[in-house]
Amino acid sequence: SAVISQKPSRDICQRGTSLTIQCQVDSQVTMMFWYRQQPGQSLTLIATANQGSEATYESGFVIDKFPISRPNLTFSTLTVSNMSPEDSSIYLCSVGGDSSGANVLTFGAGSRLTVL
Amino acid sequence: QKEVEQNSGPLSVPEGAIASLNCTYSDRVSQSFFWYRQYSGKSPELIMSIYSNGDKEDGRFTAQLNKASQYVSLLIRDSQPSDSATYLCAADTGRRALTFGSGTRLQVQP
Numbered sequence: 020s021a022v023i024s025q026k027p028s029r030d031i032c033q034r035g036t037s038l039t040i041q042c043q044v045d046s047q048v049t050m051m052f053w054y055r056q057q058p059g060q061s062l063t064l065i066a067t068a069n070q071g072s073e074a075t076y077e078s079g080f081v082i083d084k085f086p087i088s089r090p091n092l093t094f095s096t097l098t099v100s101n102m103s104p105e106d107s108s109i110y111l112c113s114v115g116g117d118s119s120g121a122n123v124l125t126f127g128a129g130s131r132l133t134v135l
Numbered sequence: 136q137k138e139v140e141q142n143s144g145p146l147s148v149p150e151g152a153i154a155s156l157n158c159t160y161s162d163r164v165s166q167s168f169f170w171y172r173q174y175s176g177k178s179p180e181l182i183m184s185i186y187s188n189g190d191k192e193d194g195r196f197t198a199q200l201n202k203a204s205q206y207v208s209l210l211i212r213d214s215q216p217s218d219s220a221t222y223l224c225a226a227d228t229g230r231r232a233l234t235f236g237s238g239t240r241l242q243v244q245p
């Protein structure tokens with residue numbers, strides 16, 4: 020399965036600032052996804068990062084708050100804009116698909132953000 | 136109604152016992168199901184996938200799927216303290232990403 024490098028692994032941020040999380044994959048992948056895991060909660064899909072086009076956002080998530088880039092098939096970024104304490108969460112990059120075509124997801128180590 | 140539902144637990148079992156984790160889903164479009172294990176402070180890791188009705192065994196783990204009842208389960212035989220983690224059930228609802236349940240916390244008592 021793909022190896023995913025995600026950074027930063029953690030950060031403490033001030034209210035009102037923005038932070039960009041990077042996700043690098045060791046192979047070309049078609050599907051890349053960004054999830055959020057709030058404290059004590061399960062994973063919620065933020066958006067699908069599409070190469071060469073705008074990301075596809077889930078209900079409750081908007082591009083102005085979570086802009087995403089996908090310049091090529093191995094890299095994506097997620098920005099958390101104008102942060103508030105409610106954005107304190109773990110943000111996870113994931114890639115999908117295996118050799119059989121099944122939609123198996125592999126996750127990066129996650130970026131733990133604390134907003135003060 | 137949540138698309139994938141799990142009991143949050145904690146489910147506590149003694150070492151060596153069978154742990155049974157359950158999951159129901161609401162979208163009949165779902166065809167593929169996955170169990171992920173997540174240790175505290177770590178990212179989820181895949182332990183089992185199941186696509187057809189019936190049982191699928193892999194070592195100490197058995198996944199069971201019943202599409203008529205919209206029910207997925209995971210059995211862990213000979214449970215070990217190292218199995219203590221949160222287990223996430225996920226379904227592929229056709230959106231190419233997975234929908235996750237809230238997770239069941241398993242505690243294996245030595």
